[in-house]
Every structure is written in structure tokens, then in C-alpha cells.
Amino acid sequence: MLQFGTMLKRRREYDCTTGSTERSKPHDLVDTLEEQFGHLSTSGQGVWSELSKEVASKLSRSVFVIASFNGDEMRCSCSGIVIHWRPRLVTLLTSASLVRSLHDERKIDKDLTIRAWNQHCQYVDGWLEQYDLRYNIALVNVPAPVFLCPASLHHQIQLESGSKVVAVGCLFNSRKLMATSGVVMDKVSRFDTEEFLISTCKISKAGTGGPLVDFNGNFLGMNLYDAEQTTFLRRNIIIKRLERLGIFQPQNKQGGGCSSDILVRSTDSGVYLYANSYFDPEVPIDTVHKKLRSLGYPVPEKNCGGMKLVNRFEEKFPYMDGSCRSVLKDLSEEVALNLSCSVVSLASFNANTRLFACTGILIECTSVLTSASLVRSSDDENKIDDDLRIEVRLPNKQFVTGKLQHYNLHYNLAVVNIMASPDLHTAKFYHDVEFEPCCKVVAVGRIFGGGSLTATSGTLTDEPSKFDCAELLTSTCTITKAGIGGPLVDFDGNFIGMNFYDEENTPFIPRNVILECLRHFETERSITASSTNIDCSLNRWPVPKPYWVYPASDWDFQKINLRAAPPPMLL
Known part of the structure; x- marks a missing residue:
């Protein structure tokens, strides 16, 4: 395997998002993010005619489009796939190009807003849960009021040269689901590492981060856009990285007493607390409670899985039409x-x-x-x-x-x-x-x-x-x-x-x-x-206090999502 510095240097020379050795200007990038590839799922043509109805339906429920925004300006648009589902919350696998800094590709831009959409959801705010810049992996959490089918990562399908595969992606503004077919090649990708392979599937930039699957819908890898050849990160490498990031591991109940599903993760900029995820024992629950109190928030109950913190000061105004377009436009x-x-x-x-x-x-x-x-x-x-x-x-x-x-x-x-x-x-x-x-x-x-x-x-x-x-x-x-x-x-x-x-x-x-x-x-x-x-004393000016709550229904969840997603970053 290449050392980190060499691998990163080659990735700087080639941008997986733009498919060019030069950075595109933001408005130029947006112009190309709606470029269609393959055939639309609604057409019933091309690869969609070869897939079973069950597989096509599963893909439509599990493939999302995800975009990052700097203010009102779209920075990047990628495709992604559901890899983990918990009640009312899903984790999407996508490309780290979504959040990678334009000034230093060894870092992420922490001030970006993330929005996502799939065919069974409106536009919703998401948030970055984990990332691995070395392998260009990002995990994004998105509220989901209904069950969404996770990708089939754990299977025994062997990927060989000549295997028939399908690349799937989605467009952000038009929300069109696309797919194209091809075969796995025995050529080495331009990354020169065994973790990255090549397929003949021809995708557009919108397919970056999207899944590569077989004709039974089994997940085989994550696609990265290339003007000359489509590179993909292999499934087994993704699984190893996800395990290191805390996904697919049994709950660890050490570290301070929150016995239910909650992730507490320390970063350079603070401590993150996510409901309905996994607990990281490296950050004691006492530290989390201290951070919550410093922000003037109550601490959650001990059994806090699935709870949402309502009436926070970090909540953006909701877009009532479900779009990502700011009224400032x-x-x-x-x-x-x-x-x-x-x-x-x-x-x-x-x-x-x-x-x-x-x-x-x-x-x-x-x-x-x-x-x-x-x-x-x-x-x-x-x-x-x-x-x-x-x-x-x-x-x-x-x-x-x-x-x-x-x-x-x-x-x-x-x-x-x-x-x-x-x-x-x-x-x-x-x-x-x-x-x-x-x-x-x-x-x-x-x-x-x-x-x-x-x-x-x-x-x-x-x-x-x-x-x-x-x-x-x-x-x-x-x-x-x-x-x-x-x-x-x-x-x-x-x-x-x-x-x-x-x-x-x-x-x-x-x-x-x-x-x-x-x-x-x-x-x-x-x-x-x-x-x-x-x-x-004649005039009262009530301000609702923040509190933790279990959403009682999908409708309650959607209302809370409008006013309380994503979970707080504890500064």
C-alpha cells in the first residue's frame, strides 16, 4: 500500500469531484452537477430493464443524492447509499469530496451545510458523522421517518475481472435516479493501489460517491468520477474502514453510563453528540454532560437512544416547501x-x-x-x-x-x-x-x-x-x-x-x-x-426551554426535524 503522503499527493493531482487536475470554479461546478448518465429509473430502459423489480425498488429506496453548501452556494453534489438504519435515522456512505476543503485537501470544511434527498423523502438537513480522507469516505447522518433499506454489504460475492456491474447515482436539483452497466477491468487505477479498481461504467460527476452493485443489488464498491475511467473503492476495504469508524460493531456500553445508542465523538473543533448511533468510550459521558451544560442545555436521560434535543439555539429556519433553495435567492x-x-x-x-x-x-x-x-x-x-x-x-x-x-x-x-x-x-x-x-x-x-x-x-x-x-x-x-x-x-x-x-x-x-x-x-x-x-411586569416574553424528547410518531418526527435537525455540535 502506498504511504499516506504519496497517496494524498496523487489525489491532489487528480480531483475526484471535478475529474480535472485544476479546480473548477463553484459556478462552473454547479453547471456540471446535473449531467445525466446511463438511463433514468423512470424510463425502464437500459440497465433498468435488466434488473428485477425488487432490485430496482431497493435501489430507489437506498440511493440518495447529497450536496454541501457554503451559505447558499452549492459546493459539491454526490450520490450516496444507505449502509445503516436505525429508527428515524440512516447513515449514508458517500465521497469525502462532499466536505473536503478547497484550500487543503488534507482537511475538511467544517462550516458547510449538508442536504440530502431520495425518492421517498423530501430535502432534509444531514450532518457529517465520520470521515476518512485517505480512502475518500464520508458518513452522513440523515433523518428518515420511514424504513429505508440498507445496502447489502455483507455477502460472499467475489469480484473478478469481467464481472458485470451497475453504477447508480442521483441528480440533486432534478432528483433523477440513474444507472449504467459495465464490467470490472483488470487494469490498475490511477491511484496505483489494490484498494481501488476500475469498471467500464461511464458516470458523470453526479455519480461520485454512488454505489457499484451487481445485478442482484449486492454492494461491490463506491464510485469515484474520472473523465477517462471510473474508479471505485472496493467493498472489503470500505467494510474495514467502517469497522474502524465504529459502524457494524456491537454497542460498547463503557465510558460513563449512557446504556443506549448514542455516539459521542471528539474532534479538533469540539465534541459531537449524536442520538440513535453508537457510543464511543473515548469520550466519557461526564464530558458530554459538561459540554451540554456549558451551552445551557439539559443533559439527556440515561436511556437516551432516539431522543432529540428540541428548541436549540443552533436550529436554522425551516424551508417549508422542502427545497434547499434559500429565500435570499x-x-x-x-x-x-x-x-x-x-x-x-x-x-x-x-x-x-x-x-x-x-x-x-x-x-x-x-x-x-x-x-x-x-x-x-x-x-x-x-x-x-x-x-x-x-x-x-x-x-x-x-x-x-x-x-x-x-x-x-x-x-x-x-x-x-x-x-x-x-x-x-x-x-x-x-x-x-x-x-x-x-x-x-x-x-x-x-x-x-x-x-x-x-x-x-x-x-x-x-x-x-x-x-x-x-x-x-x-x-x-x-x-x-x-x-x-x-x-x-x-x-x-x-x-x-x-x-x-x-x-x-x-x-x-x-x-x-x-x-x-x-x-x-x-x-x-x-x-x-x-x-x-x-x-x-405587564408584558411577558416567553422563550421555550430546550428539552429532550422521544418523537411519538412520524409526523412528530418531521416537525422536530424541521426545528431540531441536526443534533448539536458541542463547542
């Missing part, structure tokens, strides 16, 4: 850019324990408008906690210290002062704009943990909010807790109000009320408990 380039440069995320800390996280918007060069929930005392919500540390995550993902400048507990507003930054852009806050029910609007937030922007659209309603504050209005935008304090804007980017969280219609405090509060702040130089003479 519907805005003009100028409006989208201005929003991305004016929306920040904030978190408050008591020592090293995070208490709250939310979104804010820059209203002046050093002033961020956000929710006063950021600084409310946990002992008395009618007071603030003066001892909290505020951190602000800027659009460039840098952290700066924030200082509470003003707040109004009656209207749940706060203004946080930060240092000026050339990367920031003030919002279109002072534009006088009229709005009425049914106007289309956009709610924007930024996730504190990863720094990514999230947005969703909706319309204004004439329905009152369930909160106490009489001045609140509502929109149909569906946000998460991360969107508290974030802006509601029209499609020209004009500020309409500041959002709060509710599971139904999203309440927001309109611009005119906010401006009145800000004018009072100009005359009230010191931090004031309330900018009005109204008793602060």
Missing part, C-alpha cells in the same frame, strides 16, 4: 448582500456557561439592535443581569465583545455596542415604508454556533400576537429561537420590525415602536430599566 443581489453584512448573532455568558443566543441587526456603525432576552436575569425576568458577558459573531465569523448600551424590558429591546468594522453595513432602518396585511416579507437570522445566515419568507397578517404586548404584529414567517431579535424586512430590504419566537405565527415589534424607544435612549444616557412609565 429571491432578493436582489444588493439587498441580499446588505442583509448579510448587517445581521449578526449574539450570545450572553455567565462565566463559561452560555445563557442565551439570538440575532441582531446593525442600526448604527457601532450599535446592534436585538432582544432584551439576551440579558434578562434568570432569577427575575423583570431585571437584567449586569454580570453577563456578551459575545457578538460578525458576518465574517469573527467574535467581538459587546457591551449593553440600552434596554427596554417592556418592549424587550436592547442595544449592544460593538467596535466598528469595515465589513459591517447598517440596515435600511430609517426608511419610511408603509406595509399592510398580505405584504410579502423576509425574516432573517444568524446562527451563533456556526455563524451562518438563515432566512425564510412569509406575509404579514392581521392576526394578533398571543404575547402580552398590544403593539406586536405577526407574520407567517416560520423561524426558530435563533431568529429572536432578528429583522423582518420587505423584499427591498427595508426594516419593518424585530422578530420574536412563537411556534405559530411569528410576532414582531414594528419599526415605529422601536424608533420611539431609540429616541428615548438618546435622552436617557445611562442604561435604564424601562424607557416608559409602564410596569415592566
Whole structure:
């Protein structure tokens, strides 16, 4: 076997994703990711006419398409196959090109968003569970409310030169399942190692990471795109790597007491906790509980297999139409850019324990408008906690210290002062704009943990909010807790109000009320408990607490998936 450095060097010379010795630009790459190969499963032609209905049906349920995104830009699209199923969760095998860094192929890009789709699911968020860059393997976890058939990895089929094989893949945007047939060759792949073989199956880039199977549907290897020849990683090598990564091994119940299926894995950037997977004894459960508490989350029950942590601060806004397309694509380039440069995320800390996280918007060069929930005392919500540390995550993902400048507990507003930054852009806050029910609007937030922007659209309603504050209005935008304090804007980017969280219609405090509060702040130089003479206790601003739950049904799971997938990264 080649040494790691030699093997990696040859892989740098040839990119498995682009099929070229030169990196394609992102927009060029996307143009080629929808290139079809072979025949479509719906055509009944080509290899599909040779497969039995049972095998074709099994492939349609087990082959996924997976894409990674940097913000709204698709970075890479691969195919993958189900190799492990647990109730409501599957693990997909695919190519590590999905997450490999563009700047250093020996590393992964940890800030990518992963989305997946197969013929029996809508688009769903997935997350990287394990990877092996040496063998170009990535394992992605994806929520699955129904049973999905894992690939047949453990069989006695011997792969020989001349064996007839089938390569299967899927397109991300059109969601077309494709297959083409060929034979195994006795030539050596360009990797010059016995782990990688060649078939005559001609695939497109969309087939990268897809399965190579025989005509009975038995899994034989994972395909890697090559403009000249299709290389595949052999099944027996994949099984050995999966065993080393903790897949297909009996549960190990050592290491601190979580007796059910849970994986706790340490990485360079933190500790990951996954429900419904395997337990890694290298990370004691006490360490996991400590990380959970540092994020302000409760620890799960001892019997925690299959549970989901609901109401986290890391949840992106759901795409209600099931697509992967961000609503920011519907805005003009100028409006989208201005929003991305004016929306920040904030978190408050008591020592090293995070208490709250939310979104804010820059209203002046050093002033961020956000929710006063950021600084409310946990002992008395009618007071603030003066001892909290505020951190602000800027659009460039840098952290700066924030200082509470003003707040109004009656209207749940706060203004946080930060240092000026050339990367920031003030919002279109002072534009006088009229709005009425049914106007289309956009709610924007930024996730504190990863720094990514999230947005969703909706319309204004004439329905009152369930909160106490009489001045609140509502929109149909569906946000998460991360969107508290974030802006509601029209499609020209004009500020309409500041959002709060509710599971139904999203309440927001309109611009005119906010401006009145800000004018009072100009005359009230010191931090004031309330900018009005109204008793602060009259208005309540409930924020749901995080908790662990067993999904009771597929519908409950889908609702939780929209607001709580993927499981948290414990920083």
C-alpha cells in the first residue's frame, strides 16, 4: 500500500469531484452537477430493464443524492447509499469530496451545510458523522421517518475481472435516479493501489460517491468520477474502514453510563453528540454532560437512544416547501448582500456557561439592535443581569465583545455596542415604508454556533400576537429561537420590525415602536430599566426551554426535524 503522503499527493493531482487536475470554479461546478448518465429509473430502459423489480425498488429506496453548501452556494453534489438504519435515522456512505476543503485537501470544511434527498423523502438537513480522507469516505447522518433499506454489504460475492456491474447515482436539483452497466477491468487505477479498481461504467460527476452493485443489488464498491475511467473503492476495504469508524460493531456500553445508542465523538473543533448511533468510550459521558451544560442545555436521560434535543439555539429556519433553495435567492443581489453584512448573532455568558443566543441587526456603525432576552436575569425576568458577558459573531465569523448600551424590558429591546468594522453595513432602518396585511416579507437570522445566515419568507397578517404586548404584529414567517431579535424586512430590504419566537405565527415589534424607544435612549444616557412609565411586569416574553424528547410518531418526527435537525455540535 502506498504511504499516506504519496497517496494524498496523487489525489491532489487528480480531483475526484471535478475529474480535472485544476479546480473548477463553484459556478462552473454547479453547471456540471446535473449531467445525466446511463438511463433514468423512470424510463425502464437500459440497465433498468435488466434488473428485477425488487432490485430496482431497493435501489430507489437506498440511493440518495447529497450536496454541501457554503451559505447558499452549492459546493459539491454526490450520490450516496444507505449502509445503516436505525429508527428515524440512516447513515449514508458517500465521497469525502462532499466536505473536503478547497484550500487543503488534507482537511475538511467544517462550516458547510449538508442536504440530502431520495425518492421517498423530501430535502432534509444531514450532518457529517465520520470521515476518512485517505480512502475518500464520508458518513452522513440523515433523518428518515420511514424504513429505508440498507445496502447489502455483507455477502460472499467475489469480484473478478469481467464481472458485470451497475453504477447508480442521483441528480440533486432534478432528483433523477440513474444507472449504467459495465464490467470490472483488470487494469490498475490511477491511484496505483489494490484498494481501488476500475469498471467500464461511464458516470458523470453526479455519480461520485454512488454505489457499484451487481445485478442482484449486492454492494461491490463506491464510485469515484474520472473523465477517462471510473474508479471505485472496493467493498472489503470500505467494510474495514467502517469497522474502524465504529459502524457494524456491537454497542460498547463503557465510558460513563449512557446504556443506549448514542455516539459521542471528539474532534479538533469540539465534541459531537449524536442520538440513535453508537457510543464511543473515548469520550466519557461526564464530558458530554459538561459540554451540554456549558451551552445551557439539559443533559439527556440515561436511556437516551432516539431522543432529540428540541428548541436549540443552533436550529436554522425551516424551508417549508422542502427545497434547499434559500429565500435570499429571491432578493436582489444588493439587498441580499446588505442583509448579510448587517445581521449578526449574539450570545450572553455567565462565566463559561452560555445563557442565551439570538440575532441582531446593525442600526448604527457601532450599535446592534436585538432582544432584551439576551440579558434578562434568570432569577427575575423583570431585571437584567449586569454580570453577563456578551459575545457578538460578525458576518465574517469573527467574535467581538459587546457591551449593553440600552434596554427596554417592556418592549424587550436592547442595544449592544460593538467596535466598528469595515465589513459591517447598517440596515435600511430609517426608511419610511408603509406595509399592510398580505405584504410579502423576509425574516432573517444568524446562527451563533456556526455563524451562518438563515432566512425564510412569509406575509404579514392581521392576526394578533398571543404575547402580552398590544403593539406586536405577526407574520407567517416560520423561524426558530435563533431568529429572536432578528429583522423582518420587505423584499427591498427595508426594516419593518424585530422578530420574536412563537411556534405559530411569528410576532414582531414594528419599526415605529422601536424608533420611539431609540429616541428615548438618546435622552436617557445611562442604561435604564424601562424607557416608559409602564410596569415592566405587564408584558411577558416567553422563550421555550430546550428539552429532550422521544418523537411519538412520524409526523412528530418531521416537525422536530424541521426545528431540531441536526443534533448539536458541542463547542
